[in-house]
Amino acid sequence: EVSSLEISLKIKEQALAEERALREAHSAAAANWKHQINNMHGQALDEITQDMKELAAKFACRMSVFQDGENELAKLVSAMEGSISRISESQNCPDEKNVTSI
Secondary structure, eight states: OOHHHHHHHHHHHHHHHHHHHHHHHHHHHHHHHHHHHHHHHHHHHHHHHHHHHHHHHHHHHHHOOOOOOHHHHHHHHHHHHHHHHHHHHHEEEEEEEEOOOO
């Protein structure tokens, strides 16, 4: 015959086993979530890094285009100044320094 003490002990052992199983499952789930979050975080950082590299390359390219355009504009202004000077000389225009205000 089984005593009530033995039944109570078996119930407590069963409850402890279930609690241990729940803790292990919770721990495994938490570790899994942590792993997934770390993976997502790593992927997000990789994507952000790649986006920043692409933006930096586009910016560098546009700055290069801007610099080239600025250089071309400077050449054009210089050429125009030279042309204006030559035209002024060929038409015997007075030098600006010698022109008096009216």
